[in-house]
Amino acid sequence: MSNRVILSVDAMGGDFGPRVTLPACTSVLKKHPALEILLVGEADLLNKQLGRMRLSDDIKARLTIVASGDSVQMDDKPSAAIRHRQDSSMAVAVKMVAEGSAAACVSAGNTGALMAFGRQHLKMQPGIDRPAIIASVPTMQGHCYMLDLGANVDCSEEHLLQFAIMGSVMFEALEGVPARIGLLNIGEEAIKGNEQVRLAHELIRQQKGLNYIGFIEGNDVFAGKADVIVCDGFVGNIALKSSEGLAKLISRKVRRSFTRNLYRRLLAFLAYPVLRELQEQMDPSRRNGATLLGLQGIVMKSHGGANKNCFAYALEQAIIEVEQNVPSKISERLASYLTSKDQ
Amino acid sequence: MSNRVILSVDAMGGDFGPRVTLPACTSVLKKHPALEILLVGEADLLNKQLGRMRLSDDIKARLTIVASGDSVQMDDKPSAAIRHRQDSSMAVAVKMVAEGSAAACVSAGNTGALMAFGRQHLKMQPGIDRPAIIASVPTMQGHCYMLDLGANVDCSEEHLLQFAIMGSVMFEALEGVPARIGLLNIGEEAIKGNEQVRLAHELIRQQKGLNYIGFIEGNDVFAGKADVIVCDGFVGNIALKSSEGLAKLISRKVRRSFTRNLYRRLLAFLAYPVLRELQEQMDPSRRNGATLLGLQGIVMKSHGGANKNCFAYALEQAIIEVEQNVPSKISERLASYLTSKDQ
Numbered sequence: 001m002s003n004r005v006i007l008s009v010d011a012m013g014g015d016f017g018p019r020v021t022l023p024a025c026t027s028v029l030k031k032h033p034a035l036e037i038l039l040v041g042e043a044d045l046l047n048k049q050l051g052r053m054r055l056s057d058d059i060k061a062r063l064t065i066v067a068s069g070d071s072v073q074m075d076d077k078p079s080a081a082i083r084h085r086q087d088s089s090m091a092v093a094v095k096m097v098a099e100g101s102a103a104a105c106v107s108a109g110n111t112g113a114l115m116a117f118g119r120q121h122l123k124m125q126p127g128i129d130r131p132a133i134i135a136s137v138p139t140m141q142g143h144c145y146m147l148d149l150g151a152n153v154d155c156s157e158e159h160l161l162q163f164a165i166m167g168s169v170m171f172e173a174l175e176g177v178p179a180r181i182g183l184l185n186i187g188e189e190a191i192k193g194n195e196q197v198r199l200a201h202e203l204i205r206q207q208k209g210l211n212y213i214g215f216i217e218g219n220d221v222f223a224g225k226a227d228v229i230v231c232d233g234f235v236g237n238i239a240l241k242s243s244e245g246l247a248k249l250i251s252r253k254v255r256r257s258f259t260r261n262l263y264r265r266l267l268a269f270l271a272y273p274v275l276r277e278l279q280e281q282m283d284p285s286r287r288n289g290a291t292l293l294g295l296q297g298i299v300m301k302s303h304g305g306a307n308k309n310c311f312a313y314a315l316e317q318a319i320i321e322v323e324q325n326v327p328s329k330i331s332e333r334l335a336s337y338l339t340s341k342d343q
Numbered sequence: 344m345s346n347r348v349i350l351s352v353d354a355m356g357g358d359f360g361p362r363v364t365l366p367a368c369t370s371v372l373k374k375h376p377a378l379e380i381l382l383v384g385e386a387d388l389l390n391k392q393l394g395r396m397r398l399s400d401d402i403k404a405r406l407t408i409v410a411s412g413d414s415v416q417m418d419d420k421p422s423a424a425i426r427h428r429q430d431s432s433m434a435v436a437v438k439m440v441a442e443g444s445a446a447a448c449v450s451a452g453n454t455g456a457l458m459a460f461g462r463q464h465l466k467m468q469p470g471i472d473r474p475a476i477i478a479s480v481p482t483m484q485g486h487c488y489m490l491d492l493g494a495n496v497d498c499s500e501e502h503l504l505q506f507a508i509m510g511s512v513m514f515e516a517l518e519g520v521p522a523r524i525g526l527l528n529i530g531e532e533a534i535k536g537n538e539q540v541r542l543a544h545e546l547i548r549q550q551k552g553l554n555y556i557g558f559i560e561g562n563d564v565f566a567g568k569a570d571v572i573v574c575d576g577f578v579g580n581i582a583l584k585s586s587e588g589l590a591k592l593i594s595r596k597v598r599r600s601f602t603r604n605l606y607r608r609l610l611a612f613l614a615y616p617v618l619r620e621l622q623e624q625m626d627p628s629r630r631n632g633a634t635l636l637g638l639q640g641i642v643m644k645s646h647g648g649a650n651k652n653c654f655a656y657a658l659e660q661a662i663i664e665v666e667q668n669v670p671s672k673i674s675e676r677l678a679s680y681l682t683s684k685d686q
Binding site for chain 2: 138139140150153154184186193194195217218219220221222223231233234235237238239240241242243244245246247248249250252253254257258264267270271274277278
């Protein structure tokens with residue numbers, strides 16, 4: 001990055017709070033000399049923890065603590081968060097984007113509350129009804145993007161079309177080539193699937209400017225057949241989490257298999273670099289950072305259980321989206337679609 | 344198995360037809376001396392292929408060829424199969440169960456057509472509206488069962504309750520202990536999820552005689568938190584197939600990683616037994632054989648792409664369900680539920 005970028009970070013969010021968010025922030029600050037971070041959270045606690053970290057003056061100069069009140073809890077309902085947590089680290093971090101003091105915010109906190117604050121303070125893009133959660137998943141060739149991953153249950157076909165448009169623009173902005181859009185379904189033939197996907201199929205097919213390649217089955221998600229996979233948030237969340245669950249199971253079975261006896265332990269020792277490389281490549285949660293797409297601003301959601309490296313990855317993703325100016329590219333494209341619709 | 348069991352097998356179904364089904368049948372016949380198989384398909388072709396296999400007289404005596412007409416194609420719609428394929432190997436195999444000449448049938452053909460023939464010839468159990476596809480998936484401790492895996496899209500809460508009851512009975516029949524039932528959802532709190540699962544949650548919770556443990560998230564599917572996981576067929580199909588896709592991707596990455604250079608090839612050679620064992624344990628499609636539950640008879644669906652061992656596994660599963668008498672156990676339990684409902 002060349003120009004100055006300011007991120008607001010919910011320092012209290014996630015399973016580990018400042019223990020993870022602070023070291024992640026300082027490591028990303030070291031890497032990006034033009035980055036500044038507004039660290040939102042309990043000022044005393046953050047000051048104390050930062051004090052222990054022996055930071056250079058340069059890092060200290062680019063790290064500002066912003067005091068906030070009670071944190072959002074993981075079991076807070078979105079409506080309760082809106083009513084009672086407006087001075088939480090999460091809400092304040094989002095508001096800083098709305099006010100223009102930060103270019104993007106990053107939080108590992110409660111997803112529902114983050115969406116609610118995003119809608120309240122940043123507003124939706126014109127033409128988009130609801131935010132969608134988009135994230136990348138690994139494929140044989142690299143990765144693809146999938147949305148929605150749980151922000152919306154009971155989507156209409158219009159919502160799925162909006163996801164297709166937003167996903168397409170985001171992919172093109174980040175990867176520099178047009179996206180092949182696939183619609184997640186249980187069979188490749190148009191007769192299969194439920195009412196929702198059949199209607200969405202027709203709608204997306206008719207939308208000009210989209211490179212729509214039709215239905216994608218579950219087994220093709222990780223095969224790289226599409227660049228952007230569109231689905232209802234209920235289905236997307238379960239598909240991704242099931243796969244993460246299986247990856248975790250495989251990883252445990254590998255560990256158990258390689259520790260059963262002395263010979264196998266020796267093998268594991270010899271094969272450690274390979275096994276580690278594989279684990280890193282394959283964990284779907286390693287590429288951490290899901291974007292709340294459709295808002296007039298950049299909000300990045302980190303896994304709640306993210307460790308330092310994972311949270312740092314989410315920060316880096318936010319920087320890339322700031323540099324690529326994703327929300328304004330989406331709004332431009334939406335404006336052109338809306339115009340062509342009216343004609 | 345001690346008593347005589349007769350299976351009808353759709354010899355023409357699946358991606359490979361008799362090339363896979365015949366060797367699978369003969370290998371299972373060798374293992375089970377009390378098994379008989381009615382092999383349904385093109386008589387000339389089957390006779391020719393069996394002739395090449397040099398079978399013992401004992402095996403020949405327990406293998407009967409039943410001639411059929413045109414096969415069901417993978418892209419036949421269920422309605423077209425019902426109209427035009429009544430003398431297909433699949434339809435004939437199902438009818439033999441309906442007539443009582445076989446105790447169960449096994450097919451690797453078109454799922455929609457198999458369900459349609461099942462409903463037409465075997466009829467539904469009283470109290471069940473639609474068949475559901477149930478199969479086992481691996482967990483850390485062993486395996487659990489998941490249904491529906493694609494027979495039904497747009498399920499009502501009543502359907503999900505029926506799945507819970509059927510799955511519970513099947514698990515108890517096969518595993519000998521009561522099943523912990525989980526409902527697949529995107530969050531553990533009752534406020535999350537779509538309309539369908541919220542309504543089903545209430546209904547299943549109130550059903551006496553079920554050991555319902557509440558919502559299960561995607562990442563818990565393979566964690567063994569529940570013994571039977573209930574979901575809509577659209578969601579279940581996508582969750583399972585996505586996970587299979589990820590398992591395949593991991594397996595390819597492992598192969599690529601272990602063949603990159605000579606040292607790694609040597610490691611792979613040394614670790615071959617471990618890697619092979621892992622691959623066998625982890626492939627969700629290896630435990631082949633999905634039951635069409637809710638019919639008055641046993642219909643086992645094999646993966647279309649099953650190889651000999653996988654198809655043999657599906658045959659073995661059918662034998663177990665015959666021995667455990669799963670459909671009549673389900674109908675008994677349903678009768679007791681229906682009675683308690685009326686009181």
